[in-house]
Amino acid sequence: MKPFRYERATDAEHAVATVAAHPGAAFLGAGTNLVDHLKLGITAPDLLVDVSRLPLDEVAETADGGLRVGANVRNADLAAHPAVRARYPVLSQALLSGASGQLRNLATTGGNLLQRTRCAYFQDPSTPCNKRDPGTGCAALEGWTRYHAILGASSHCVAVHPSDMAVAMAALDAVVVTLGPDGERRIPVTDFHRLPGDAPHRDTVLRHGELITAVELPGLPWATRSRYRKVRDRASYAFALVSVAVALDLEDDGRTVREARIALGGIAHKPWRAERAEQALRGLPATEENCRTAADAETADAHPLRDNAFKIPLVRNTLAAVVRDLVPETPSGSLEGAR
Amino acid sequence: METEIKLRVDGQEREVTVDTRTTVLDALRERLGITSPKKGCDHGQCGSCTVLLDGRRATTCLALAVAHDGAEIVTAEGLGTDGELHPVQQAFVDHDALQCGYCTPGQVCSAVGVLREAAQGWPSVVTEVGAEGDIAPARLDHEEIAERMSGNLCRCGAYVNIVPAVAAAAEAEGAGR
Ligand SMILES: Cc1cc2nc3c(=O)[nH]c(=O)nc-3n(C[C@H](O)[C@H](O)[C@H](O)COP(=O)(O)OP(=O)(O)OC[C@H]3O[C@@H](n4cnc5c(N)ncnc54)[C@H](O)[C@@H]3O)c2cc1C
Ligand code: SF4
Ligand code: FES
Ligand code: FES
Numbered sequence: 206m207k208p209f210r211y212e213r214a215t216d217a218e219h220a221v222a223t224v225a226a227h228p229g230a231a232f233l234g235a236g237t238n239l240v241d242h243l244k245l246g247i248t249a250p251d252l253l254v255d256v257s258r259l260p261l262d263e264v265a266e267t268a269d270g271g272l273r274v275g276a277n278v279r280n281a282d283l284a285a286h287p288a289v290r291a292r293y294p295v296l297s298q299a300l301l302s303g304a305s306g307q308l309r310n311l312a313t314t315g316g317n318l319l320q321r322t323r324c325a326y327f328q329d330p331s332t333p334c335n336k337r338d339p340g341t342g343c344a345a346l347e348g349w350t351r352y353h354a355i356l357g358a359s360s361h362c363v364a365v366h367p368s369d370m371a372v373a374m375a376a377l378d379a380v381v382v383t384l385g386p387d388g389e390r391r392i393p394v395t396d397f398h399r400l401p402g403d404a405p406h407r408d409t410v411l412r413h414g415e416l417i418t419a420v421e422l423p424g425l426p427w428a429t430r431s432r433y434r435k436v437r438d439r440a441s442y443a444f445a446l447v448s449v450a451v452a453l454d455l456e457d458d459g460r461t462v463r464e465a466r467i468a469l470g471g472i473a474h475k476p477w478r479a480e481r482a483e484q485a486l487r488g489l490p491a492t493e494e495n496c497r498t499a500a501d502a503e504t505a506d507a508h509p510l511r512d513n514a515f516k517i518p519l520v521r522n523t524l525a526a527v528v529r530d531l532v533p534e535t536p537s538g539s540l541e542g543a544r
Numbered sequence: 545m546e547t548e549i550k551l552r553v554d555g556q557e558r559e560v561t562v563d564t565r566t567t568v569l570d571a572l573r574e575r576l577g578i579t580s581p582k583k584g585c586d587h588g589q590c591g592s593c594t595v596l597l598d599g600r601r602a603t604t605c606l607a608l609a610v611a612h613d614g615a616e617i618v619t620a621e622g623l624g625t626d627g628e629l630h631p632v633q634q635a636f637v638d639h640d641a642l643q644c645g646y647c648t649p650g651q652v653c654s655a656v657g658v659l660r661e662a663a664q665g666w667p668s669v670v671t672e673v674g675a676e677g678d679i680a681p682a683r684l685d686h687e688e689i690a691e692r693m694s695g696n697l698c699r700c701g702a703y704v705n706i707v708p709a710v711a712a713a714a715e716a717e718g719a720g721r
Pocket of ligand 2: 322324325333334336337344345361362363
């Protein structure tokens with residue numbers, strides 16, 4: 206690991222000015238991703254500005270009935286927060302399905318959004334990787350791609366974004382609030398992470414020195430009916446193969462979809478808002494068959510790689526399973542009858 | 545680049561000079577000679593370096609020591625009192641919840657954290673949530689313990705006894721209904 210200087214930020218503006226003026230500087234949250242990367246030799250900043258003790262650690266009510274989550278709210282605290290559990294269960298579940306209890310106690314909201322891909326080649330500096338070392342190529346294209354993208358990838362990078370939290374936030378239309386040298390910006394989570402294109406080294410639209418200060422969850426009363434489901438190679442403490450976040454607004458009949466918010470994880474370079482699937486479900490009964498059709502509409506343009514074609518049926522089945530969990534069974538029997 | 549930091553470890557004030565690159569785990573083990581937290585993977589993946597950091601269970605191999613200047617740390621060594629094992633440690637002994645013992649200090653600290661989290665009503669991902677977001681109290685049955693302890697790997701596979709040990713400790717605390 207290369208030597209670096211360490212500064213503890215006491216003031217957000219000052220932290221932004223310091224990092225912005227110093228090309229080799231990086232912000233430090235809890236370090237559960239960045240310190241790993243320092244050890245692996247993926248990145249080598251010469252100055253770390255520790256923002257984890259800035260007073261950005263509150264969950265506050267907003268005027269529109271939503272919540273403003275400070276960038277330093279720890280993943281464990283956000284997941285356990287009563288307002289999040291009651292009003293945005295999908296977010297609580299997504300957080301709780303990520304990492305482990307002892308990592309969630311440390312990890313920050315800002316750091317979670319900015320965690321980098323778990324692509325095995327990205328994490329191994331002995332292999333070519335355009336994300337880690339631009340222009341060197343992409344080892345995954347000819348390699349092991351079980352955990353890689355099926356949508357939105359490019360010939361330069363086929364990695365996926367690993368955050369569970371961000372998938373739930375994408376479904377909830379959350380907004381990332383940042384402070385940069387030019388002041389505040391508000392960026393919808395769905396526009397925050399990038400598709401790789403020919404610049405996979407840029408995960409997000411953040412500029413150097415731009416600090417995440419908060420994430421705002423808009424008021425969405427029907428998000429009480431929301432859920433996150435994550436499919437992985439072992440039951441716990443593993444990254445997603447596929448994950449699905451859904452919030453459903455049902456008509457009074459308790460089964461027709463008025464509105465749906467759907468986002469997918471584990472399949473693209475960014476949390477994937479599934480607008481085609483939402484469109485396909487709108488106005489229809491929330492049956493398994495309609496969910497499968499909706500999922501297939503979303504993955505119609507998928508380009509599976511050597512090892513991950515299974516993700517197409519997995520998205521289909523997982524979406525159907527989440528919706529089944531969210532829609533109460535009608536007295537006349539199960540949803541089968543509604544087909 | 546060296547910096548002096550203060551830590552309160554297992555009840556004792558300690559001052560130590562560390563390189564900015566030193567993790568909390570290395571500061572404890574290499575600089576302070578407190579070797580109960582173990583280095584299994586050094587990448588956050590195994591849980592053997594778990595301690596109670598400012599009262600919460602935390603892995604220490606990805607935490608920079610400089611960033612935790614002033615922290616209160618309790619390791620497995622500091623859990624007991626006056627020559628008595630902590631109830632969780634005793635439960636591990638009673639249930640034969642270890643083989644080689646390498647993961648055990650991390651398991652025990654993690655279990656203490658799990659009991660605290662459950663006592664505060666924190667859910668896990670397997671905690672039942674009603675369709676309208678109803679909150680069920682945190683009961684520590686087998687499934688809950690397995691999920692909440694999943695950040696602690698045991699290479700000897702002593703899980704079959706670890707889960708009952710944690711269940712017994714939870715029961716004794718009234719969380720294992
Ligand atoms: C073994 C293991 C398993 C994991 N499993 C999962 C999983 O299943 N699901 C999942 O979602 N995650 C998982 N994670 C990842 C974990 O969620 C992230 O490491 C964590 O959320 C990062 O937060 P942090 O505060 O530690 O960030 P850091 O590591 O401190 O920072 C990460 C990045 O964000 C930048 N940064 C931090 N804060 C700010 C800010 N306020 N403004 C601007 N930039 C900032 C840093 O410069 C760095 O580039 C796992 C991690 C480990 C080690
Ligand atoms: S998929 Fe992306 S992150 Fe993985 S090796 Fe290729 S360029 Fe690197
Ligand atoms: S040594 Fe820290 S988690 Fe493995
Ligand atoms: S007892 Fe040997 S690793 Fe757990």
